[in-house]
Amino acid sequence: MTRDPWSHLASRTPARIAIGRAGGSLPTSEVLAFALAHAKARDAVHATFDPERIAAGLGDLGLAAVTVESLARDRAAYLRRPDWGRALAETSRSRLAACAEAPGDLVIVIADGLSATAVETNALALVGALLPRLASAGIAIGPVVVATGARVALGDAVAAELGARAVLVLIGERPGLSSPDSLGAYLTFDARPGRNDAERNCVSNIRAGGLAVELAAFKLSWLAAEAFRRQLTGISLKDESDLLLAPGGAPPGLAGQG
DSSP, X not given: OBOOTTGGGGGGOSSOOSOOBBTTBOOHHXXXXXXXXXHHHHHHHHOOOOHHHHHHHHHHTTOOEEEEEBSOOSHHHHHHOTTGXXXXXXXXXXXXXXXXXXXXXXXXEEEOTXXXXXXXXXXXXXXXXXXXXXXXXXXXXXXXEEEESOOTTHHHHHHHHHTOSEEEEEEEOOOBTTXXXXXXXXXXXXXXXXXXXXXXXXXXXXXXXXXXXXXXXXXXXXXXXXXXXXXXXXXXXXXXXXXXXXXXXXXXOOXXXX
16 A cells, blocks of 8 residues: 555544555545445435434423424435425424414524434534523524424525524534534524525534534524624624634633633
């Protein structure tokens, strides 16, 4: 095997760099590692989402949960018809209507997206870290919505049904070959059907080995507070929360904490 002169950099990233070669080909170990990573990514896409388990976890955090479905009734339909994943099933509309009297300022939607693995690994921890920071910012949340067969834009329909001023969608990202468990978070102020991605703020790669949950919660609460203050999200709202980080990159604590 021919060692790559940059192999010392490989320890600093999960990216496939400086992997060397065996003759004119990749080393066998790297071929096998690539096949394993690809299999994990496929498994994440097709993993079964358990909304009741997420709802039970939200209950442990003291939050009420509402489960909804998109028009995509199964995984095959979800993958082939992205537009169905952006629209609520009719039965879900009536379920949300029963909660519309107490929507809060911000509705949190936990959605399976393209990686149920990411959601089940990271979503509850992120919500738990978000709650005190949102409360400290004076942002009230109503019932948390757990959505199956969902794309990001389904959150716009949920917010419109509930009458919430903004929506935060926590959703499994498209799995990468080194990150099948990456959670994305999309914040949209004045959410309603027809919003586009330029009108959202995204914090991505939330996972162990990526953006830590505590830091993600700090960034999202900062963005939410600024969204309500400026009445907007998207390309007009730049993430300047890094200016408040302590030396070493740690997020500041909450008032009253040591």
